[in-house]
Amino acid sequence: DAKTTQPTSMDCAEGRAANLPCNHSTISGNEYVYWYRQIHSQGPQYIIHGLKNNETNEMASLIITEDRKSSTLILPHATLRDTAVYYCIVRAFTNAGKSTFGDGTTLTVKP
Amino acid sequence: KAGVTQTPRYLIKTRGQQVTLSCSPISGHRSVSWYQQTPGQGLQFLFEYFSETQRNKGNFPGRFSGRQFSNSRSEMNVSTLELGDSALYLCASSRTGENEQYFGPGTRLTVT
Numbered sequence: 391d392a393k394t395t396q397p398t399s400m401d402c403a404e405g406r407a408a409n410l411p412c413n414h415s416t417i418s419g420n421e422y423v424y425w426y427r428q429i430h431s432q433g434p435q436y437i438i439h440g441l442k443n444n445e446t447n448e449m450a451s452l453i454i455t456e457d458r459k460s461s462t463l464i465l466p467h468a469t470l471r472d473t474a475v476y477y478c479i480v481r482a483f484t485n486a487g488k489s490t491f492g493d494g495t496t497l498t499v500k501p
Numbered sequence: 502k503a504g505v506t507q508t509p510r511y512l513i514k515t516r517g518q519q520v521t522l523s524c525s526p527i528s529g530h531r532s533v534s535w536y537q538q539t540p541g542q543g544l545q546f547l548f549e550y551f552s553e554t555q556r557n558k559g560n561f562p563g564r565f566s567g568r569q570f571s572n573s574r575s576e577m578n579v580s581t582l583e584l585g586d587s588a589l590y591l592c593a594s595s596r597t598g599e600n601e602q603y604f605g606p607g608t609r610l611t612v613t
Binding site: 422424426431432433434435436439477481483487488489490491492493494 | 505532533534536543544545546549551556557559589593595600601602603604605606607609
């Protein structure tokens with residue numbers, strides 16, 4: 391699975407959009423980009439995934455660059471409950487059971 | 502629909518002992534994966550089971566083992582516990598044809 395690079399930490403004001411970047415310059419053609427988050431000591435929670443098109447669901451939007459070497463997770467209106475560690479992962483569809491987690495980005499939403 | 506459940510939630514063991522952790526996946530999910538999370542090493546993949554067979558394995562010593570039953574429930578076993586095995590052990594399940602993993606709350610193991 392391709393390696394990802396994320397900033398160690400980010401702050402965001404409550405109610406504003408949180409934009410979390412991820413670099414995955416060695417991504418392969420069959421690898422998807424996944425985002426998970428982990429709120430203190432709980433199990434990681436799936437957020438969203440995409441291959442090459444931008445994706446949106448009720449939690450977030452995922453913007454993938456045209457060359458697929460980087461992506462951005464957007465939480466449109468961050469709340470205090472969005473404070474968590476956010477992980478960007480790349481893996482093949484057929485490798486669903488094995489995720490390689492990096493260090494993630496600690497997002498702190500401030501009032 | 503019930504989520505992934507793990508038992509026990511907390512466990513304290515002594516060095517040299519062995520421990521068995523249990524995971525019940527979401528109904529209909531046949532893949533179960535195990536991860537270890539420590540402050541120093543982060544979230545690391547242990548192994549994945551699908552249809553009672555180990556499909557993927559991470560880079561952990563043979564003291565770590567697992568199995569899956571016909572109802573997709575899984576157990577992992579750690580023998581000869583070491584202090585460094587203290588960690589949050591997470592189980593995740595996924596459905597065939599879908600590639601999202603759903604994680605359980607984890608079992609917090611403390612080795613003294």
